[in-house]
Amino acid sequence: MGRLMRxxxxxxxxxxxxxxxxxxxxxxxxxxxGDALQSRLISLHLHLYDGEQSDQLVLELDDGPxxxxxxxxxxxxxxxxxxxxxxxxxQTLMGDxxxxxxxxxxxxxxxxxxxxxxxxxxxxxxxxxxxMALGDxxxxxxxxxSLKPKVSRRLAALRIEAENQIAESDxxxxxxxxxxxxxxVKPAGGSLLFLEKGRAQTAGGAPLAPVxxxxxxxxxxxxYIASDRSAYGAVVASWHDRLRAAHRPVVAxxxxxxxxxxxxxxxxxxxxxxxxAEAKLEALHRDTASLELKVLGKPAISAGGAIAVTGxxxxxxxxxxxxxxTHTLDGSGYxxxxxxYKGTRP
Numbered sequence: 001m002g003r004l005m006r007x008x009x010x011x012x013x014x015x016x017x018x019x020x021x022x023x024x025x026x027x028x029x030x031x032x033x034g035d036a037l038q039s040r041l042i043s044l045h046l047h048l049y050d051g052e053q054s055d056q057l058v059l060e061l062d063d064g065p066x067x068x069x070x071x072x073x074x075x076x077x078x079x080x081x082x083x084x085x086x087x088x089x090x091q092t093l094m095g096d097x098x099x100x101x102x103x104x105x106x107x108x109x110x111x112x113x114x115x116x117x118x119x120x121x122x123x124x125x126x127x128x129x130x131x132m133a134l135g136d137x138x139x140x141x142x143x144x145x146s147l148k149p150k151v152s153r154r155l156a157a158l159r160i161e162a163e164n165q166i167a168e169s170d171x172x173x174x175x176x177x178x179x180x181x182x183x184x185v186k187p188a189g190g191s192l193l194f195l196e197k198g199r200a201q202t203a204g205g206a207p208l209a210p211v212x213x214x215x216x217x218x219x220x221x222x223x224y225i226a227s228d229r230s231a232y233g234a235v236v237a238s239w240h241d242r243l244r245a246a247h248r249p250v251v252a253x254x255x256x257x258x259x260x261x262x263x264x265x266x267x268x269x270x271x272x273x274x275x276x277a278e279a280k281l282e283a284l285h286r287d288t289a290s291l292e293l294k295v296l297g298k299p300a301i302s303a304g305g306a307i308a309v310t311g312x313x314x315x316x317x318x319x320x321x322x323x324x325x326t327h328t329l330d331g332s333g334y335x336x337x338x339x340x341y342k343g344t345r346p
Contacts, residue, residue, distance in 0.1 A: 001041070002177070012289055021087060021088055021333035022085075022086075022087055022297055022329060023086065023087060023088050023091065024044060024083065024084060024085050024086075024091070024309075024329055024334060025083070025084040025091055026038075026081060026082070026083055026084075027081065027082040028075045028078075028079055028081055029080055029182050030078070033075075034073070034075070037061065037073075037074070040061045040062040040063070041059060041060070041061055041062075042060040042061060042062055042111060042330065042331075043059075043060045043328065043329065043330035043331075044057075044059055044060075044083075044327075044328070044329040044330070045057070045058040045060075045326060045327070045328050045332060046056070046058075046068055046083065046085070046094055046326065046327040046328075047324070047325075047326050048052035048302055048303040048324065048325045048326070048327075049186075049303050049305070049319075049323075049324050050197065050303040050304050050322065050324060051175060051178050051179075051183065051184035051185050051186060051197065051303075051321045053324075054117055054118060054121050054171055054172075054175075055095070055097070055117065055118055055186065055230075055303075056097075056115060056116070056117055057081060057083060057097040057115070057116040057117075058113060058114070058115050059109050059113070059114040059116075060112075060113050060284050061074070061111060061112040061113070061114070062111060062112075063104055063111055063112035063166065065336060069093070074102060074114060075098065075099050075114065076096055076099065077099050077101070077102065077121065078099060079098065079099045080096055080097070080098050080119075081096070081097050081099065082096050082097075082114045082246045083095065083097065084093070084299075085297070085299040085327055085329065085334070086299050087334075089271060090298035091299070092300060093167045093189075094299060094327070095118075095188060095189075096118070096119070096187075096254075097117055097118060098116055098117060098118070098119045098122055099114060099115075099116045100115050100116060100117045100121070100122060101113075101114075101115040102114050103115075103117075104140060108137070109123075112336065118171060118186070118187050119145060119187070120141070120145055120169060120170045120171035120174075120192075121126065121169045121171045122169065122171075123169060123170075124167045124168055124169050125165055125167075125168065125169070125170060125173075126165060126166050126167055126168075127165050128162065128163070128164050128165070129160055129162070129163045129164075130160075130161065130162045131159075131160075131162075132154055132159070132160050133156060133157060133158065133159055133160070133179065134151070134158040134159075134160055134181075134194070135149070135151045135155070135156025135157065135158075135161060135194075136156075137174075138151050138156075138174065138185075138192060138194045139151075139178075141170045141174065141192065142191075142192035144170070145170070145187070145192070147187055147190060147191055147192040148190060148191045148192070149190045149191070149194070150192065150194070150195070151193075151194040151195070152183070152194065152195050152196045154196065155161070155181060155183055155194060155195075155196065156194075156273075157271065157278050158181065158268060158271070158272060158275065159268075159271070160177075161214045161268035161269065162268070163177070170307075171186075172188075174194065177266055178194065178197075180276055180279075180281030181275060181276060181279050182196070182197050182198075182280065182282055182283050183195060183197055183279075184196075184304050186303075186304070189301075195304070197282075197283070197286075197304075198282065198286055198321055208305055208306065209306075209345050210302050210305070210306035210307050210308040210339050211298055211300050211305065211306070211307045211308070212307075212308050212310065213293065213295060213298075213308065213309045213310070214310055214311055215308050215310075215311040215312060217295045217296050218293060218294070218295055218300070218312075218334060219294045219295060219296065220293075220294040221292060221293045221294070221312075221316075222292050231258060231259060231284070232253075232258055232259050232260065232261045232281070232284045232285075233255065233256070233257040233258030233259065233260065233278040234251055234252060234253035234254055234255040234256075234257075234258070234260045234261070234281070235251070235252045235253060235260070235261045235263065235278075235280045235284070236249050236250070236251050236252075236255075236260060236261070236262050236263065236277065237249070237252075237263040237265070237273040237274070237276045237277035237280075237282040238243050238250075238263070238266055238267065238268060239266065239267040239268065239269055239272065239273035240266055240267070240268060241270075245264065248270070249338060250270060250274045250277055251277065251292070252274065252277035252278040252279050252280070253328050261280060261281075261284060263276060263277065263280060274292050286321075286341055286342065289337075289341065289342040289344065290323075290339065290340065290341050290342075291309075291316060291320055291339075291340045291341075292338065292339050292340070293307075293309075293337070293338045293340065294335055294336070294337045294338075295335065295336050295338065296333075296334070296335065296336070297327060297329070297333070297334030297335055297336050299327065299336075301322060301325050301327075301338065302322065302325060303322050303323060303324050303325050304321075304322065305321075305322050306319055306320065306321055306322065307319070307320050307322060307338065307340065308320075319344060320340035321340060321341055321342070322338055322339075322340050323339045323340060323341055324338070324339040325337065325338050325339075
């Protein structure tokens with residue numbers, strides 16, 4: 001039994017069902033990681049984000065001076081790591097990550113840290129995308145990485161007149177486009193997802209049932225904030241009208257009732273400008289309430305998904321969207337930390 005699993009067995013009685021305990025499964029390429037690596041694993045952190053940052057797997061390994069006689073054979077950069085999390089009765093596939101960075105030190109308590117990220121983040125590319133539908137761009141990039149494109153119909157039809165990708169990884173480029181249209185982009189389950197933010201969906205686009213969070217699941221919570229939904233009543237975006245050689249505005253919401261937010265980007269068409277304005281207004285209204293939770297480990301929770309909180313204060317109960325989730329497995333157990341917001345899309 002590895003160092004981490006021994007610690008879990010000792011630290012978790014009473015927190016979980018007596019017939020199960022937290023565990024993980026990790027493949028390097030197509031092979032299970034060796035006993036030597038498992039025996040030195042101190043902690044595992046899986047950071048999942050709702051499209052604005054790239055997901056990240058971080059492994060911390062014991063590499064102190066007492067281990068000099070047995071230096072670790074660690075996975076090389078670029079190596080694919082596949083992770084499952086759960087308990088001894090069942091594990092959930094958490095995805096594929098490729099080793100991006102290995103860091104170590106020489107002090108008494110030194111450790112070796114392996115950071116892995118989605119494959120789309122590793123290689124930087126320079127190219128120009130011109131006169132293409134957004135759905136076609138996602139489809140092209142997905143094919144280059146042997147993934148299946150899954151794009152919301154509303155987003156797929158958007159036309160991109162010209163967009164430069166300069167020394168930029170594919171996932172960072174797509175994230176930049178997703179941010180403009182209030183969308184989520186990420187590789188998941190063999191697919192490349194490009195979906196509207198605020199809608200919990202599977203890779204196939206079907207509604208995703210929220211994960212139930214009961215009072216007994218909650219280890220800690222903080223940071224519930226309710227702000228004024230009327231801070232911004234409208235968003236204005238501008239587009240270039242070639243026929244009239246002029247910049248023309250479009251408005252989402254109602255001007256005059258509250259503050260108006262002006263988007264700085266100049267769009268190439270009216271439809272793109274209107275959707276960007278609507279997306280920004282949606283985001284401004286969506287960010288009016290947030291909730292941070294730490295719960296007993298739940299591998300079903302993912303950024304972009306939903307949770308349903310019960311049994312707490314009325315303001316906290318109900319459905320929340322997950323903006324970021326961190327799954328942590330260490331000597332203290334398996335916990336999931338969440339940053340959530342109230343969804344506004346139907």
